[in-house]
Each structure stands twice: as C-alpha cells, then as structure tokens.
C-alpha cells in the first residue's frame with residue numbers, strides 16, 4: 001500500500017525539529033532553464049536555508065546547457081556543477097538521469113530532494129512536503145510529489161504519464177497504479193536507496209526508481225504527497241516521443257528474462273512532421289543507457305572504475 005499525505009500534514013517547525021542529524025540536499029537538474037532556474041533557486045534558498053535551516057545544500061546540476069543556466073543558478077546562490085565535469089573518470093552522457101546520478105558524487109545529504117528547474121506554478125512547500133514522510137516514517141525511502149495541473153480540466157500536460165506510464169503500470173506493475181504522478185520530477189529519496197539503484201541516463205529515471213524500489217523493497221517503502229498546484233514548461237510532442245521511448249526501453253529492461261545490458265544502448269526513432277508540401281520523415285537516435293548503482297563508484301577519484309560505468 002502506498003502511503004498518501006498532504007504537504008501541510010507537518011509544519012515547517014516540526015520538520016526542522018525532526019530533521020535532527022539528517023543532512024538534506026536539494027538537487028535541481030537543469031538543461032537550458034535560464035528563464036526559471038533562478039526563481040527556483042532563490043526562493044528555496046531564502047525560505048529553506050536562510051529563514052529556516054531545513055535544506056543543507058542546494059545543488060544545480062547543469063546538464064549540457066547552452067544558455068545562461070549555469071550563471072543564473074550561480075547568481076541565485078546555488079552550488080552549480082556541470083554534469084560532464086563530475087567524475088570525468090566515469091565518462092559523461094546526456095540526459096536528466098545522468099545529471100541526477102552524477103549529483104550523488106557532489107552532494108552529502110542522506111536525504112535528497114529532486115525538483116525540476118522549469119517550474120512555473122509552484123511553491124517552496126514542495127520541499128518540506130516531500131521530506132515529511134522521510135522524516136516521520138522510517139519505513140518510507142522514496143516519496144513522490146503529486147499535484148493539480150492548472151487549466152480548465154486540470155489535465156493540461158502529463159501526456160507521457162497518461163499515454164505511457166499509467167498504462168504500463170496498469171499492465172505490469174499494478175501495485176504502483178495508485179501513484180497520481182509517477183513521472184513527477186519532484187520527489188525525495190534516501191541516499192542509501194538511490195545510490196543502490198541502477199539509473200537510466202535519460203527521462204526514465206523516475207519510473208525506473210519506482211519500479212526498482214517496489215521490486216526490491218516493497219511498495220510500503222514508497223509514499224506520495226499532495227503538493228497542491230504545479231505547472232511547468234511543456235516540451236513539443238515529438239520530443240515526448242523520445243521521452244516515451246526511453247521510459248519504455250527502461251521498462252522492457254526490467255521485464256523478467258531481460259536486463260538493461262540486453263536493451264540496446266540507443267534506439268532509432270522515426271517520426272513524421274507535417275510540412276507545407278509533404279510530411280517530412282525525421283529520425284532521431286534516442287539514448288537508452290543505464291548507469292550502474294553509484295555506490296559501485298564511491299571510491300577515491302581516479303581509481304579505475306571496478307566495472308563498466310554504463311550498461
């Protein structure tokens with residue numbers, strides 16, 4: 001049974017008190033988010049590091065940005081690391097999951113909160129809301145945020161959730177079908193869990209963490225928290241086709257009898273874009289690599305990695 005809570009089930013003062021010796025890292029993976037990352041960093045830093053001491057470090061992982069994300073996040077007061085500069089001995093791959101996996105090598109929190117950098121309607125209570133179950137329920141190790149999406153029917157967005165993730169969970173992981181937003185980029189996890197999991201380098205990171213955690217530790221170690229309202233920038237539909245491909249590849253790799261190593265490291269995705277004169281065929285190569293558990297590499301920098309750093 002997946003426990004359900006609301007962000008305001010705990011007061012900020014109660015959580016600060018319960019925090020005790022825990023260290024909290026807020027990690028924001030960001031690729032070309034110069035327009036929004038500054039707001040996310042500034043407001044969380046002021047509310048959760050300066051006004052109260054709930055967050056111990058605020059880290060932005062710059063994931064191959066080509067805009068001013070790095071400078072904007074730095075000016076806003078985050079500790080910013082370029083994903084490709086973290087543990088260069090382990091190589092570098094594109095993708096959100098890669099950024100989140102690499103964050104494990106530059107953060108110190110035993111509790112890690114992930115937030116997207118492209119948030120538009122949101123508030124700083126997302127962070128204490130996600131930490132609530134981790135600070136009050138020892139049996140919980142992974143907490144997913146869920147929220148209302150603005151718009152007339154409240155279903156603006158969530159296209160890959162509704163068309164890929166939810167059907168897949170219904171078919172293959174019904175024990176997770178109670179999750180309202182299984183793909184939410186706002187979630188929290190105990191370091192000890194996240195560093196023990198393989199991590200898809202792309203957009204499958206969220207769903208893979210849920211499926212692996214449920215399989216390895218049981219759904220009772222997963223909780224979800226109602227965070228209220230959230231909206232974010234939306235990608236074009238064909239880009240979500242690549243996201244869906246990454247998610248399905250990671251799910252196939254978790255099917256009995258298959259392993260990530262047997263799923264191709266990249267998939268050729270053919271898409272078709274209507275044009276003035278004709279429909280144009282487009283081909284994109286979608287990376288589907290996975291990183292082994294980060295705990296396999298938490299040795300001193302420079303020592304040859306004990307195993308392939310991707311699979």
Ligand SMILES: O=c1ccn([C@@H]2O[C@H](COP(=O)(O)OP(=O)(O)O)[C@@H](O)[C@H]2O)c(=O)[nH]1
Pocket residue numbers: 028029030031032033061063094095096097099115116117118185232233234235
């Ligand atoms: O290669 C990538 C792709 C995305 N992101 C970040 O991951 C979050 C979610 O990505 P995106 O907004 O593209 O996904 P969506 O929310 O549209 O599903 C955002 O903070 C992105 O900047 C990233 O760090 N590296």
Ligand SMILES: O=C(O)[C@@H](COP(=O)(O)O)O[C@H]1O[C@H](CO)[C@@H](O)[C@H](O)[C@H]1O
Pocket residue numbers: 096116156157158159160161162183184185186203204205206207232233234235240243
């Ligand atoms: O919810 C979804 O279907 C996708 C796409 O969102 P939209 O259709 O652009 O609102 O976005 C989520 O999934 C991604 C993959 O897990 C996460 O990285 C995003 O943070 C999350 O917003």
